[in-house]
Amino acid sequence: xxxxxxxPSTLSAxxxxxxxxxxxxxxxxxxxxxxxxxxxxKAPKLLIYDASSLESGVPSRFSGSGSGTEFTLTISSLQxxxxxxxxxxxxxxxTFGQGTKVEIx
Amino acid sequence: EVQLVQSGAEVKKPGxxxxxxxxxxxxxxxxxxxxxxRQMPGKGLEWMGIIYPGDSDTRYSPSFQGQVTISADKSIxxxxxxxxxxxxxxxxxxxxxxxxxxxxxxxxxWGRGTLVTVSS
Numbered sequence: 001x002x003x004x005x006x007x008p009s010t011l012s013a014x015x016x017x018x019x020x021x022x023x024x025x026x027x028x029x030x031x032x033x034x035x036x037x038x039x040x041x042k043a044p045k046l047l048i049y050d051a052s053s054l055e056s057g058v059p060s061r062f063s064g065s066g067s068g069t070e071f072t073l074t075i076s077s078l079q080x081x082x083x084x085x086x087x088x089x090x091x092x093x094x095t096f097g098q099g100t101k102v103e104i105x
Numbered sequence: 106e107v108q109l110v111q112s113g114a115e116v117k118k119p120g121x122x123x124x125x126x127x128x129x130x131x132x133x134x135x136x137x138x139x140x141x142x143r144q145m146p147g148k149g150l151e152w153m154g155i156i157y158p159g160d161s162d163t164r165y166s167p168s169f170q171g172q173v174t175i176s177a178d179k180s181i182x183x184x185x186x187x188x189x190x191x192x193x194x195x196x197x198x199x200x201x202x203x204x205x206x207x208x209x210x211x212x213x214x215w216g217r218g219t220l221v222t223v224s225s
Contacts, residue, residue: 001167034211036150043200043215044142044150055213087150091209094166096150 002026004090006097012105019075021100023088028068032092035064035073038099039084047086048073078102107131109139109201109216116222117191124187125219127201134182135159138204140212141175141186145197155204156184191223 003026013019023033031051036044046055048064051071061076075082083104088097112126127139140155154165158177165175177184184201198218204210 032209036212038150043202043217044212045215046211046213049205049211049213089150089152089211091206091211094152094168096152099149 002029002090002093002095004088004095004097006086006088006100008100009098010101010103012103013078014105015078015080017078017105019078019082019102021073021086021088021102023066023071023073023097025069025071025090029090029092031067032090033064033066033071034089034091035062036087036089037082037084038087044087075102107214109203109214111199111201111216111219114220114222116224118225119193119223120190121223122187122189123191123221124185125199125221127184127186127216129182129184129203132203135179138206138210139177139184140202140204140210141173141184142200142202142212143169143197144200144218153186153199155210158182158184191221193223193225195221196223197221 005024007022033051035048038044052064063074085099085101110128135158138155138157141153143151153169154175156163156175158179174187200218201216202212203214205213
């Protein structure tokens with residue numbers, strides 16, 4: 001199985017900060033990577049697919065990059081609505097990362 | 106409106122059977138895969154399996170193969186997740202989600218989830 005490791009597990013940041021979350025795959029997954037945002041008590045929401053494609057309706061402050069085994073999700077200027085948990089998902093096979101919780105500093 | 110509507114919360118005893126549902130509307134249900142994702146209390150997301158309602162082609166994550174059954178009834182645009190004998194460890198939120206892609210799927214539309222509680 002391909003393992004996905006996200007870092008950090010928790011991130012404390014302030015409104016307006018630039019935030020970067022990393023996801024590493026245990027073997028190459030080309031660009032088969034998506035990012036999701038999940039708020040407490042809610043279903044996940046797709047942000048990015050194919051590593052860097054922005055899903056329709058998602059604010060442009062979200063961006064994704066990477067290929068192979070290392071990927072990043074960047075929020076260019078953190079907004080109050082962005083405090084949530086973020087998951088990467090590789091779809092070369094079946095796995096999600098363990099999640100990164102973005103908290104208010 | 107494009108949506109997936111899941112059945113309501115369930116409380117069951119260990120050993121009981123259960124079938125939960127996910128009804129799609131607002132899009133061509135038979136043209137997209139439907140996946141199931143588990144989220145145990147306070148934990149992350151786990152991909153269980155996926156079905157193509159058009160022909161019922163079904164794939165399971167190795168971790169869930171043999172533990173659950175995924176099915177679909179395209180005549181009523183509904184996918185199902187079922188257990189024959191529940192365990193306490195099946196207590197979780199279960200999401201259905203629409204898969205986009207060709208044999209490599211990410212999920213672009215999610216149901217609100219069905220909370221399953223298994224307790225004696």
